[in-house]
Structure formats: structure tokens, C-alpha cells
Amino acid sequence: xxxxxxxxxxxxxGAQITLVMLRDIFQEIQxxxxxxxxxxxxxxxxxxxxxxxxxxxxxxxxxxxxxxxCEYALHLTRxxxxxxxxxxxxxxxxxxxxxxxxNDEKEELDHSRPVPFRLTPNIAExxxxxxxxxxxxxxxxxxxxxxVHPNYKLCAILRTILRDEIIALHxxxxxxxxxxxxxxxGSADANTTENMKHMVNRAVNAIMKRxxxxxxxxxxxxxKISILLQTATNHDNLCRMDPAxxxxx
Numbered sequence: 001x002x003x004x005x006x007x008x009x010x011x012x013x014g015a016q017i018t019l020v021m022l023r024d025i026f027q028e029i030q031x032x033x034x035x036x037x038x039x040x041x042x043x044x045x046x047x048x049x050x051x052x053x054x055x056x057x058x059x060x061x062x063x064x065x066x067x068x069x070c071e072y073a074l075h076l077t078r079x080x081x082x083x084x085x086x087x088x089x090x091x092x093x094x095x096x097x098x099x100x101x102x103n104d105e106k107e108e109l110d111h112s113r114p115v116p117f118r119l120t121p122n123i124a125e126x127x128x129x130x131x132x133x134x135x136x137x138x139x140x141x142x143x144x145x146x147x148v149h150p151n152y153k154l155c156a157i158l159r160t161i162l163r164d165e166i167i168a169l170h171x172x173x174x175x176x177x178x179x180x181x182x183x184x185x186g187s188a189d190a191n192t193t194e195n196m197k198h199m200v201n202r203a204v205n206a207i208m209k210r211x212x213x214x215x216x217x218x219x220x221x222x223x224k225i226s227i228l229l230q231t232a233t234n235h236d237n238l239c240r241m242d243p244a245x246x247x248x249x
Contacts, residue, residue: 019236026239026248034248036121043126046088059091061131065139067095068117072228073144073210075109075203077101079118081246100165100203104173109203114240115247119232122249132233137225144215148208158204166196166203 030036047053071079076098085094101110119132127136147154170192213224231237238247 019240022239023235026235029248030121034122036125036248038249039122039126056088056091057126057131058135060086060093061127061135062139063091063093064119064123064127065136066143067093068119068136068232069140069143069214070098071118072116073147073214074207075101075111075210078113078241078245080244081249100162102165102169102203104169108199109206111206114237115232115234116228117232118245119229120238120247120249121233121235124233132229133226137229140225141214144211148211148215154211155204155208158207159200162200162203163196166199170196 043053043056047056067079070076078101079095079098083096083098085096087093102108103110124132214228216224241247
């Protein structure tokens with residue numbers, strides 16, 4: 001039975017979608033449509049020289065490490081396939097449309113996501129387990145330490161950027177809501193300003209907490225990056241991602 005037919009049958013029956021069903025669909029897509037070796041086979045056919053292949057993979061590993069750190073620590077929007085542009089001649093990677101993932105209802109950075117960053121089966125197969133446990137992990141930790149130690153006023157920079165994001169969100173909500181009474185303008189503005197300060201500080205603290213946790217490698221927190229990598233490659237987590245994110249690619 002094809003994947004599409006299976007999905008249609010589940011929807012028509014009104015059945016509750018379980019983790020087992022999602023995992024089976026994910027596995028079937030990998031087996032029949034998008035094998036986990038797709039990216040690796042493309043690279044092997046493109047770079048016939050072992051030196052060129054190694055150089056491309058090394059540069060892409062470093063680029064992915066930076067993208068993974070930014071997506072997780074800065075609470076950025078999920079990294080979709082259409083946001084990634086990889087330079088074939090160098091392995092450099094451009095990412096478009098990255099922005100802070102702010103929950104409109106809670107007015108805070110969104111923490112709820114099955115996987116911390118995009119380490120899908122195809123990417124994991126291309127980087128290899130040694131590359132993930134070695135250069136990728138080391139690059140993520142080293143980059144996090146550059147942000148945190150020494151502290152070059154990162155908090156102040158984040159507050160400035162997040163302040164603009166929160167103001168834009170607030171203006172959007174003001175347009176959607178009815179205008180408040182003129183008698184309450186003064187008190188409402190004061191409360192709004194205080195709430196915005198609180199939201200910005202809370203967002204900055206959340207970002208710095210994640211950066212600090214990743215930057216340690218000489219104590220118990222050194223396992224943090226290993227846990228994140230395991231979470232990102234776990235099929236039970238990947239299958240719960242939005243299909244538009246292409247978790248198998």
C-alpha cells in the first residue's frame with residue numbers, strides 16, 4: 001500500500017493518529033521514496049576526487065554546526081529545505097528567512113518542537129556518526145563559547161533585536177484588537193511598556209541559558225550537546241514533525 005493511500009485511509013476512517021502510525025509512514029517513505037543515502041550518493045557522484053569530497057563535507061559540517069546552534073539557542077524558526085542554499089563549489093551554506101520563533105498567543109519564544117534542529121537521516125548519513133560526534137559537536141560547542149566567553153555584550157545586542165520583534169508583534173495585535181478607551185490610554189501604555197520589557201528580558205534569559213548550557217564541555221553539562229544530537233536524530237521525534245519540513249530529507 002502506498003504512503004498516500006495509507007494516509008487517505010487513516011483520514012477517511014477518522015482514526016486517531018498514533019506514534020506507531022507516524023513512524024511506519026516515515027519508515028515507508030525512507031524505504032520507497034527518499035532513502036537516507038540520497039544526499040551522500042549525490043555528493044559522491046558530484047565530487048569524484050576524495051579530496052574534493054572531504055573538503056565539501058568538512059565545510060558543510062561547520063556550516064551546519066553554526067545553523068544548528070543558531071536555530072536551537074536563538075529559538076529561530078525551523079530550518080525548512082527551501083531555506084537552504086548550498087554552494088556546490090565550496091560547501092558554504094546560505095539560510096534565508098530565519099527569524100525568531102515567537103508564539104503569538106503566549107508572546108514568548110516557542111520552546112515546543114520535537115527536534116531541536118535539522119539533523120535528518122540524509123544529513124546524518126552524509127556527515128557520518130564520526131563526523132557528528134566529532135567535528136559537528138566540537139564546532140557547536142566552540143561557537144557557543146565564542147558567544148558566551150568572553151561576553152561581548154551579547155545580552156544588550158539581543159535585547160535591541162528582540163525589542164523590535166516584540167514591538168512588531170504588539171502592533172500586529174493592536175491592529176487585530178479593538179481600540180481601547182481614551183481614558184485608559186495612559187495606564188495602558190505604561191502597562192504595555194512594562195510587559196514588553198518583561199517579555200524581552202525573559203526571551204534574552206532563555207537564549208543565554210541555552211547558549212551557556214551548550215558552551216560547557218568540562219563538566220556534567222558537556223552531555224548537553226550529545227542529548228540534543230540524539231534527540232534530533234531520533235525517528236520517534238522526526239516522524240512527529242510537519243511533513244512540509246521534510247523530516248526524511
